[in-house]
Amino acid sequence: MISYLSKGLTRILPASSRLATLVLASVSLSETAMADNRIDILRPDAPELAAPGPHGVGRFTIELTNPDQYDIVSIAADQTPERYDRGLTVEIFYPSEDHNAPTPMRVFLRDGETEADIIGLSADNVAPDKTDAPYPLVIVSHGYPGNRFLMSHLAENLASKGYVVASVDHTDSLYQDQAAFGSTLVNRPLDQMFVLNELERLAKEPGTLLEGLVDTSRTGLIGYSMGGYGAIISAGGGVTDVSIGYEWGAPDGLLGMHKAGSPDHEALLDARLKAIIAIGPWGRNRDFWDADGLSGVRVPALYVAGSVDDISEYETGIRKIFEESTGTERHLLTFVSANHNAAAPMPAPAESYAISGKLGWAPFEHYADAVWDTVRMNNIMQHFATAFLDLHIKQDAAKADYLDLIPNAEDGVYARGDDGTQKPEHTYWAGFPDRSAKGLLFETLKKGD
Structure with missing residues (x-):
């Protein structure tokens, strides 16, 4: 079952005022970005592939229903019925015909009560660009708890580069409906x-908004976090008897x-799935996998x-996952x-800075890092996601150079001539x-290693 939703949000970004100096302009842009909860900021030092692609970005919401699923929440509470029709809300980001003025996305914050508008590249329900369709599919899966907009900065960025991106609200794992952990597992x-x-x-059904737009045979x-846990299982990593x-x-x-x-x-397991990106994947540190399962x-x-x-x-969790995934x-x-x-x-919305009465702490902590600037991390993630998915989903062999790197970035030597060409001693990270x-x-292990 499916239904389409329109958010009905029409607020347009205010025009930037002209300022007298470059310094004042930079300050103004920074303040505007914070006030408007921008999620599409590109820093001047961003790596090459972080920049948005040539397409505009549209989005729309669909409601899906997976029938006759185990109702884990009811089963965990010794209640009935044990089966139900499981609803999922999915945000579709896609290449659009034009670069339309973005419309805000209304999102719940970590406390499940506070709402905020965030603004990126996407406009609601605009015409798709089918010139190069069908486009490869990327599915985005949030943590526990989270929502479909938590990584919308990355979803929009990939859509601008010729992907259809489906970002999922996982029922029982949302800020406003967080329930028994077993449901997420x-x-x-x-x-x-x-x-x-x-x-x-x-994509094959006449009259749907996705008709002819997406090619699921090429899916990333x-x-x-728990979305990474799910991605590992979807890619073939089976769990243990202990878990x-x-x-x-x-x-x-x-x-x-x-x-x-x-x-x-x-x-x-599905042959249409060609590659996964698992960010902070949870589970190895709690023995949900072992070397045999991850292989x-x-x-x-x-x-x-x-x-x-x-x-x-890190050492007992994510690094072990990396080392033990020997089958690929x-x-x-x-x-x-x-x-x-x-x-x-995404960058923490301004509304997240206040202490939440429900949580007892500021939701800001859910989004930010104590050491790293979020926008810098987002730009780096956009760069590497583009290189990795273009290589394995679009078969763009030129992107392999961006993944063939000296392991410790700080060991790299930047050596270019006045004309920009690399000198023989140049080992700096590409892009x-x-x-x-x-x-x-950045470390790489081959299949079997």
Whole structure:
């Protein structure tokens, strides 16, 4: 089942006033961006591929229903019925015909009560650009809790470069409906693959807004935290017996459907999924996987982490996932000294700065990092996501150069002639301006390593 929603938001950004000096102009733009909760800011030192692509960006909302699913929340509470029709709200970002004035997105913040408008590149319900359609699909999957707009900066950026991006509101994992954790453990990969199937159906159905717009045979999946957990399962990483038996996990052994080597898990895997990006993926630090289960990941993977992540953990969690995914080529991008908020969340809306009476702390902490500037992290993520997905989804071999890097960015030597050509001793990270690749690690392991 499906229905279409229109948000009806029509506020247009105010025109920027002209100022007398460059310094004052910079200050004004910065203040305007903060006041308007801009999520599309591009820093002057952003790496090359962070810049938006040639397309305008449109968006619309769809409501999907996955029938006859286990109602994990009811089962965990010993209630009935045990089956229900599971609804999912999905935001579709897509290449548009024109660069329309952006319209704001109304979002809940971390406390599930406060709302704010955020503004990026996208305009609501504008005509798609079908010149180069159908476009590859990217599914975006948030953390626990989160919502479909948490990574909209990345979704919009990819849509401007010729992707259709489906960002999912995962029921029971949202700021305003956060429920039993077992629902997220079981449903996250099921939601991801259900959305893939539904978008394929809609792309072939006459009269839908997606008709002829998306090519699901070329699909990427981006997940943050529990979204990364789901992406690993969707890509072939099966869970352990230990995790299936946790009393605080999924009830009635239902997580067993994702067990490594089980028929149910094998049936979930889909050849249309060509690559995953897992940002701060959770689970290895709690023994949801082991080396055997992670060896089942069978598509190219880009893992992203903060080196002091205290949620998914770095050495015992994300780094182990990277090392043990031996069934595929994979990369690990590390933001040195960043915590769990590395790269994925949008810049914190101004409304998040106030202490929440419900939470007892400022929701700002949910979006920001104590060391790294969020916009810088977002720009770096946009750069690497573009290179990785273009290489593996669009088969753009030229993007491989952006992933063939000296592991420690600070070991790189920037050496170019006056005409900009590289000297033999140049080893600086491709696409990064001089002195801008700081505090970053990028490691690569081949299949079998």
